[in-house]
Amino acid sequence: xxxxxxxxxxxxxxxxxxxxxxxxxxxxxxxxxxxxxxxxxxxxxxxxxxxxxxxxxxxxxxxxxxxxxxxxxxxxxxxxxxxxxxxxxxxxxxxxxxxxxxxxxxxxxxxxxxxxxxxxxxxxxxxxxxxxxxxxxxxxxxxxxxxxxxxxxxxxxxxxxxxxxxxxxxxxxxxxxxxxxxxxxxxxxxxxxxxxxxxxxxxxxxxxxxxxxxxxxxxxxxxxxxxxxxxxxxxxxxxxxxxxxxxxxxxxxxxxxxxxxxxxxxxxxxxxxxxxxxxxxxxxxxxxxxxxxxxxxxxxxxxxx
Numbered sequence: 001x002x003x004x005x006x007x008x009x010x011x012x013x014x015x016x017x018x019x020x021x022x023x024x025x026x027x028x029x030x031x032x033x034x035x036x037x038x039x040x041x042x043x044x045x046x047x048x049x050x051x052x053x054x055x056x057x058x059x060x061x062x063x064x065x066x067x068x069x070x071x072x073x074x075x076x077x078x079x080x081x082x083x084x085x086x087x088x089x090x091x092x093x094x095x096x097x098x099x100x101x102x103x104x105x106x107x108x109x110x111x112x113x114x115x116x117x118x119x120x121x122x123x124x125x126x127x128x129x130x131x132x133x134x135x136x137x138x139x140x141x142x143x144x145x146x147x148x149x150x151x152x153x154x155x156x157x158x159x160x161x162x163x164x165x166x167x168x169x170x171x172x173x174x175x176x177x178x179x180x181x182x183x184x185x186x187x188x189x190x191x192x193x194x195x196x197x198x199x200x201x202x203x204x205x206x207x208x209x210x211x212x213x214x215x216x217x218x219x220x221x222x223x224x225x226x227x228x229x230x231x232x233x234x235x236x237x238x239x240x241x242x243x244x245x246x247x248x249x250x251x252x253x254x255x256x257x258x259x260x261x262x263x264x265x266x267x268x269x270x271x272x273x274x275x276x277x278x279x280x281x282x283x284x285x286x287x288x289x290x291x292x293x294x295x296x297x298x299x300x301x302x303x304x305x
Contacts (some may be wrong), residue, residue, distance in 0.1 A: 057273050058270055059076065060072075061270075062267045065270070078271045082272075082278075089250070094275065097251065098252065100166065100249055100250060104251055105230055108174070108233050109233060111173075113180065113226050116180035116181045116225070117184055117215065118210065120183075120185040121184075121210050124184075124185045124188035125214070139178060139182065141178055146238065153172075153242075154243060163243055163244065163245045164249075166249050168243035169239050169240055169244065173233070180225045184218065184222070187221040196209055196214065227286055231283055236251070237254065256272060260272040
């Protein structure tokens with residue numbers, strides 16, 4: 001028989017299908033986020049611009065203050081002048097100014113926060129006759145400007161002999177702050193009453209319930225109010241200006257003001273700015289470290305309250 005050879009045609013190998021090219025699409029939300037980010041970044045830069053100018057101004061000669069943004073010659077002479085002048089103004093110089101500011105800030109914040117926390121607990125969780133009326137009366141004091149009561153207070157503290165030291169600044173603030181009381185009261189409304197009731201069933205009194213149960217839950221809000229109170233007391237200028245007559249008890253804001261004792265001449269501005277910049281360092285550090293806690297606590301209080 002004749003052999004028949006069957007030829008099998010070659011089948012071309014299957015080529016993998018090319019992946020479909022994805023079309024690049026920019027969503028309107030992405031565009032909106034980019035625009036918002038750019039606007040906020042420009043706004044932040046605009047807010048920081050005065051501080052940047054102040055930093056550069058401390059390293060300029062006074063003749064260049066308003067003519068150039070960057071110093072033509074970098075110098076730290078203004079810091080040396082500031083240090084020397086502060087030594088002339090008060091014994092201990094700027095170091096004593098820091099000590100005075102700490103003395104009139106840290107004890108005030110500690111006592112003020114605790115007293116305000118007790119008051120907020122009473123207004124939020126306790127029931128007594130006239131509670132809302134008393135709170136509204138206290139709240140109405142926020143509408144009284146300090147300018148209305150500053151002269152009577154200055155006369156009273158002078159008659160009591162408190163203006164020779166820092167007591168006129170410290171003692172009035174030991175009685176709490178209605179702003180802090182209001183904030184903590186709103187925060188306490190977000191804590192269930194069942195927690196306090198459980199402590200009461202276990203035999204704890206109001207004070208024990210607050211210290212052992214409520215106070216730990218208040219720590220985020222207390223930390224926030226402590227930071228804000230620290231910033232406000234550290235930067236206080238008008239109070240020490242009115243109530244402190246002894247220059248050895250000048251706080252940093254007063255010391256910075258006294259540095260510019262020549263009626264605002266250009267030659268004294270760099271050293272005044274140097275002292276102001278140094279006095280801002282604790283505020284900047286504290287706010288940079290605790291800014292998330294501040295914002296988070298305020299948001300929590302707004303939502304829960």
